[in-house]
Amino acid sequence: MDTIKQTPGEKAFEAVNLTLVLLITIILLYPLLFVILASVSDPRRIYDTFLLVWPQGFNLESYKAIFENGDIWIGYRNTILYTTVGTAINVFMTILGAYPLSRRRFYGKNVFTFLFTFTMFFSGGLIPTYLVNQSLGILNSIWVLVLPGAISVFNLIIMRTYFQTQIPVELEESAFVDGCSDWRLLFKIVLPLSMPIIAVMILFYGVGHWNSYFDSLIYMTDRDKFPLQLFLREILIKNSMQDMLGVAVDEQYSQRMMAREGIKYSIVVASSLPLLILYPLLSKFFEKGILVGAIKG
Amino acid sequence: MEIQTARKPSAEGFSRRLAEIGKQLKRNIGLYLIIAPAFFYFVIWHFWPLYGIQIAFKDYMPALGITGSPWVGLEHFTRFFRTFFFWDILRNTLGISVYGLIVGIPAPIILALMFNEIRRKRLRSVVQTISYAPHFISVVVAVGILFFFISPTTGVINGIITRFGGSPIDFMANPSHFWHLFVWSGLWQSIGWSSLIYTAAMAGIPPDQYEAAYIDGASRFRRIWHVTLPGIMPTIMILSIMSIGGVMNVGFEKVLLMQTDMNLAKSEVISTYMYKSGIVEAQYSFSAAVGLFNNVVNFILLILFNAIAKRAGQTSLW
Numbered sequence: 001m002d003t004i005k006q007t008p009g010e011k012a013f014e015a016v017n018l019t020l021v022l023l024i025t026i027i028l029l030y031p032l033l034f035v036i037l038a039s040v041s042d043p044r045r046i047y048d049t050f051l052l053v054w055p056q057g058f059n060l061e062s063y064k065a066i067f068e069n070g071d072i073w074i075g076y077r078n079t080i081l082y083t084t085v086g087t088a089i090n091v092f093m094t095i096l097g098a099y100p101l102s103r104r105r106f107y108g109k110n111v112f113t114f115l116f117t118f119t120m121f122f123s124g125g126l127i128p129t130y131l132v133n134q135s136l137g138i139l140n141s142i143w144v145l146v147l148p149g150a151i152s153v154f155n156l157i158i159m160r161t162y163f164q165t166q167i168p169v170e171l172e173e174s175a176f177v178d179g180c181s182d183w184r185l186l187f188k189i190v191l192p193l194s195m196p197i198i199a200v201m202i203l204f205y206g207v208g209h210w211n212s213y214f215d216s217l218i219y220m221t222d223r224d225k226f227p228l229q230l231f232l233r234e235i236l237i238k239n240s241m242q243d244m245l246g247v248a249v250d251e252q253y254s255q256r257m258m259a260r261e262g263i264k265y266s267i268v269v270a271s272s273l274p275l276l277i278l279y280p281l282l283s284k285f286f287e288k289g290i291l292v293g294a295i296k297g
Numbered sequence: 298m299e300i301q302t303a304r305k306p307s308a309e310g311f312s313r314r315l316a317e318i319g320k321q322l323k324r325n326i327g328l329y330l331i332i333a334p335a336f337f338y339f340v341i342w343h344f345w346p347l348y349g350i351q352i353a354f355k356d357y358m359p360a361l362g363i364t365g366s367p368w369v370g371l372e373h374f375t376r377f378f379r380t381f382f383f384w385d386i387l388r389n390t391l392g393i394s395v396y397g398l399i400v401g402i403p404a405p406i407i408l409a410l411m412f413n414e415i416r417r418k419r420l421r422s423v424v425q426t427i428s429y430a431p432h433f434i435s436v437v438v439a440v441g442i443l444f445f446f447i448s449p450t451t452g453v454i455n456g457i458i459t460r461f462g463g464s465p466i467d468f469m470a471n472p473s474h475f476w477h478l479f480v481w482s483g484l485w486q487s488i489g490w491s492s493l494i495y496t497a498a499m500a501g502i503p504p505d506q507y508e509a510a511y512i513d514g515a516s517r518f519r520r521i522w523h524v525t526l527p528g529i530m531p532t533i534m535i536l537s538i539m540s541i542g543g544v545m546n547v548g549f550e551k552v553l554l555m556q557t558d559m560n561l562a563k564s565e566v567i568s569t570y571m572y573k574s575g576i577v578e579a580q581y582s583f584s585a586a587v588g589l590f591n592n593v594v595n596f597i598l599l600i601l602f603n604a605i606a607k608r609a610g611q612t613s614l615w
Contacts (some may be wrong), residue, residue: 009516009517009603013414013517014416017303017414018415020411021424022424024408024411025428028427028428028430028431028485028488028489029427031431031432031442031446031485032431032434032442033428034445035442035445036454051453051456051606052453052455053361061337065539093334093335093338096331096333096334096335097332097334097335099331099332099340100329100331100332101332103328103359104326105324105325106328107318107322107325112332112336115339116335116339117481119339119343119344120593121595121596122347122596123346123347124343124345124346124347124349125346125350125582125583125585125588125589125591125592126571126572126575126576127349127352127571127585127588128347128348128352128570129342129346129349130345131346131349131352131363131581132341132345132346132349136341147338147342148342149342151335151338151339156335169594173419181327182325182326182327182328182331183327183330183331186331207433211435211436211437212435213435213437213550214550218576229435229437232435232437232438232441233437233554236437236438236441236446237437237440248472249374261451264445267439268442269466271435271438272433272434272435272438275433277328279430279433280426282592283426286429
């Protein structure tokens with residue numbers, strides 16, 4: 001394509017396209033950038049400028065304030081626990097579900113595939129699921145956060161497609177000749193060959209656990225079991241609501257308001273920190289996951 | 298699908314077939330053991346709740362259990378249809394969803410087309426990577442950031458409005474802004490990630506099609522229109538059917554976060570109503586009925602649009 005000679009019209013097209021793309025990219029990126037800049041700025045001076053493009057009066061006070069906040073530590077601890085345990089269960093269960101479905105010799109493959117994918121399109125709904133968890137006696141425990149969503153059908157299909165296309169049948173056959181069982185075959189031969197897709201699964205599920213709030217909102221009643229996102233909801237959403245309802249404004253009040261605004265920015269950064277750091281490093285894996293999934297819609 | 302043979306199954310053939318199945322099962326017993334945990338997972342958390350749907354037609358009392366509670370027929374459904382804001386809720390649910398689809402389906406396609414026209418590979422990959430960063434922000438944080446931006450006193454958007462001589466708008470106080478805020482902030486989070494799938498599909502278009510079009514004198518736009526778009530059409534269809542099938546689900550976790558007493562008239566959707574009546578007010582049966590209504594409408598829409606896509610000779614889900 002690059003060898004094709006460009007007409008002036010084409011050049012203009014490229015210039016316009018590139019400008020638009022850069023503009024869109026800046027608009028998409030700016031909200032994140034703004035929060036990072038605001039979090040290290042002096043809260044009183046954030047709004048002095050028209051658009052924040054550089055920290056105003058570098059200041060880490062608000063970070064100090066959030067790390068003195070006990071809730072945040074509880075939230076962090078719980079979220080790390082739920083994410084680790086949850087992701088481990090997710091990946092293990094998804095492998096177990098996906099591998100047999102990828103084998104042609106698996107009799108009943110279509111029945112299982114149908115049963116699993118059906119759940120994507122029709123579910124019992126919120127209350128019937130709640131009642132199931134209640135009868136299992138797992139409310140207000142880590143299990144209600146990690147078991148009911150143990151397998152995402154979407155990820156299961158991605159994984160199955162990977163096994164189907166990347167693990168040759170000949171490999172299996174030679175293993176069987178050597179007297180290998182299905183279980184050993186899966187863990188000793190297939191999985192070591194599937195590390196790229198397992199990395200993708202860890203990322204997809206891990207991000208999901210880290211970011212989820214709704215399940216904990218319904219199922220968790222003890223404050224010391226709340227994940228980070230629930231505390232964030234209290235600070236970012238509930239407080240915002242109060243601010244917007246507009247209460248009396250005196251000098252001291254607005255000072256406190258400003259300090260609290262600063263805390264909000266730094267808490268957003270602190271809670272998204274693991275992803276913000278990992279994101280540029282992991283983006284290749286995410287894209288790979290999408291590519292594998294795209295092979296078979 | 299296998300083609301059925303017209304031959305009458307003889308008793309002997311049948312038993313031989315059974316023996317063959319038995320042999321297959323036995324030889325692959327390991328695979329069945331491997332899939333067993335996943336299978337039980339689906340039975341417990343996806344099929345057992347289906348059994349619980351019956352409480353939508355019952356007066357569920359925890360002491361009596363699901364089976365023991367008395368039947369009441371369609372009482373909960375008629376109550377739901379007769380609540381005076383039923384039509385508001387239905388309008389909001391469909392309105393927000395359809396608005397979201399109108400914006401959310403074409404936008405990532407257009408963005409992917411624009412990315413695809415960038416020749417410098419490195420630049421293309423950098424802008425694409427940036428574009429999907431918002432996808433990894435939690436919904437709580439996303440709504441938090443939205444609130445930062447629209448705050449009447451400190452928000453960037455109002456800063457821009459006042460800078461150009463306008464007066465600040467209190468976006469959250471006026472319900473009429475709710476749909477726009479919801480849909481466009483959703484697009485901010487999803488556009489880059491969704492465009493990634495189309496980019497992958499575009500990468501699969503054979504380059505000789507472009508060369509042929511170029512030799513025939515097709516302009517840049519014509520090449521996009523006659524080569525790129527048809528090339529990604531199956532992907533567009535599959536993704537559209539999937540999102541149309543989810544039309545009743547809205548982005549309920551986000552709606553709940555953005556909801557205030559002030560914007561309720563425009564922000565109450567079926568799923569938030571179900572959440573409040575079920576989890577907050579513990580009216581299990583009523584809430585289950587609301588949820589079932591939602592699911593059934595959703596399922597019908599999915600089947601309908603899949604059938605339409607099939608008729609039109611395009612790709613379909615099944």
